[in-house]
Amino acid sequence: MTSEVTENPLAASLMGLCASNRVAQAVGVAASLGVADELASGPRSAEDLATAVGAHPGALRRLLRALSDVGVFQEREDGIFAPTPLGDLLRSDWPHSMRGYALLTSSPFHRAAWTGLEHSVRTGESAFAHIHGQELFEYLPDHPADGELLNGAMIAVSGQFIAPAFAACDFAPGEAIVDVGGGHGAVLASILAAHPGTEGVLFDLPGVIATSGDQFRRAGVEDRCRKVAGDFFESVPSGADTYVLSHIIHDWDDDRAVRILASCREAMKPEGRVLLGEALLNEGPAPSRVKWLDLEMLVLTSGGRQRTRSEYEHLFQRAGLQPTGTPAQSPIFNVLEARHA
Numbered sequence: 001m002t003s004e005v006t007e008n009p010l011a012a013s014l015m016g017l018c019a020s021n022r023v024a025q026a027v028g029v030a031a032s033l034g035v036a037d038e039l040a041s042g043p044r045s046a047e048d049l050a051t052a053v054g055a056h057p058g059a060l061r062r063l064l065r066a067l068s069d070v071g072v073f074q075e076r077e078d079g080i081f082a083p084t085p086l087g088d089l090l091r092s093d094w095p096h097s098m099r100g101y102a103l104l105t106s107s108p109f110h111r112a113a114w115t116g117l118e119h120s121v122r123t124g125e126s127a128f129a130h131i132h133g134q135e136l137f138e139y140l141p142d143h144p145a146d147g148e149l150l151n152g153a154m155i156a157v158s159g160q161f162i163a164p165a166f167a168a169c170d171f172a173p174g175e176a177i178v179d180v181g182g183g184h185g186a187v188l189a190s191i192l193a194a195h196p197g198t199e200g201v202l203f204d205l206p207g208v209i210a211t212s213g214d215q216f217r218r219a220g221v222e223d224r225c226r227k228v229a230g231d232f233f234e235s236v237p238s239g240a241d242t243y244v245l246s247h248i249i250h251d252w253d254d255d256r257a258v259r260i261l262a263s264c265r266e267a268m269k270p271e272g273r274v275l276l277g278e279a280l281l282n283e284g285p286a287p288s289r290v291k292w293l294d295l296e297m298l299v300l301t302s303g304g305r306q307r308t309r310s311e312y313e314h315l316f317q318r319a320g321l322q323p324t325g326t327p328a329q330s331p332i333f334n335v336l337e338a339r340h341a
C-alpha cells in the first residue's frame with residue numbers, strides 16, 4: 001500500500017521561481033550547441049544529436065528531456081526528440097530567430113552582472129560596473145566576444161519586437177534616416193526594406209560599426225545605406241529628416257538621455273523629427289514584462305531605466321523638443337515622435 005502525501009503548491013511554485021535561472025542556462029546551451037538547427041530536418045535520438053553537435057549522449061539526453069518539460073523540445077515515448085514551435089525560435093536560420101538572445105542571457109558576463117543585483121538594490125548603482133569594474137559600454141570594446149553577444153541579442157529582440165513598429169511609421173521616398181546607436185542595423189534594415197526610396201545611416205561606436213556585418217545586403221537595401229562611427233554624446237550625422245533611437249534612451253540617466261536627444265535636435269533639419277522606440281512603463285500593479293526589462297536596466301547600466309510616456313515627454317522638453325505623437329505601437333513597444341520645440 002502506498003501512502004499519498006500532498007505537497008504545498010506555493011512552495012513548488014516558489015522553488016520553480018528560485019530555479020528559473022536553470023531554464024535560461026539550459027536554453028542557452030541548447031542554442032549554443034545548435035540543437036534546434038539539427039532538429040530542423042525532423043525528430044532524432046539524443047545519441048544521433050550528440051554526434052551531430054559534439055556532446056556527451058547521456059548528458060545531452062538529460063538536457064533535452066528537461067527542456068522538453070518546458071516545451072522547447074518534445075520528448076516522444078520512443079525516446080526520440082522532436083522540434084516544437086517554441087524551440088524553432090532557436091534556429092539560426094529562422095526569420096527573427098531568438099538564438100542571439102538565448103546566447104546573451106546564458107553567457108558568463110551577463111550572468112555575472114546579475115549576481116550583483118543585491119548591490120544594485122541596496123545602493124541604486126550598476127551591478128554590471130560593480131562586478132566587472134567598468135560600465136557596460138566601456139567594457140564591451142575591451143571584450144569583443146561579449147560585444148558580439150549583445151549585438152546578436154539586439155538583432156534578435158529588436159528585429160522581433162520593435163523593428164515592425166518602426167517599419168509601420170510613415171517615411172517618404174527620399175527621406176534621410178539616421179539610426180542613432182543602431183547596433184547591427186536590425187531596425188534600420190526593416191525600415192529601409194519597408195519604405196522604398198528612403199536612405200539610411202547606421203551610426204554607432206567604432207567597434208560596433210566595424211563588426212556590423214551584412215544585415216543590409218541580406219535585406220536588399222545595401223545601396224541605400226551607409227555606416228558611420230562616432231559618439232552620440234558628441235554629435236550624430238547632421239542634416240537628416242529622421243533620427244531613430246531604438247532601445248537607446250533606456251540605457252542612460254536623465255542628464256545623459258537629454259544630451260543624446262539634444263545631439264539629435266542639433267543635427268536634424270528644421271522640419272526633422274526624432275522617433276524614439278522604447279517599451280513604455282505603466283505605473284501601477286498591472287502585470288507587464290517591462291518591469292523585468294527595467295530591472296535589467298538597473299543591473300546593466302548606471303541610471304538607465306524604463307520610463308513612462310510622461311517621463312519621455314519631459315526628457316524631450318528638456319532637450320528642446322516637442323512631443324508630436326505616437327506614430328506606432330505594439331503590445332509592449334511604442335514609437336514616440338518629437339520635433340523642434
Ligand SMILES: C[S@@+](CC[C@H](N)C(=O)[O-])C[C@H]1O[C@@H](n2cnc3c(N)ncnc32)[C@H](O)[C@@H]1O
Pocket residue numbers: 137154155158180181182183184186187203204205208230231232233245246247248251
Ligand atoms: C541597447 S543597444 C540598441 C541597439 C539598436 N538600436 C537596437 O534597437 O537594436 C544600444 C546601442 O547604443 C550604442 N552606443 C552606446 N554608447 C554609444 C555612444 N556613446 N555613441 C554611439 N552609440 C553608442 C551601443 O553600441 C549599442 O549598439
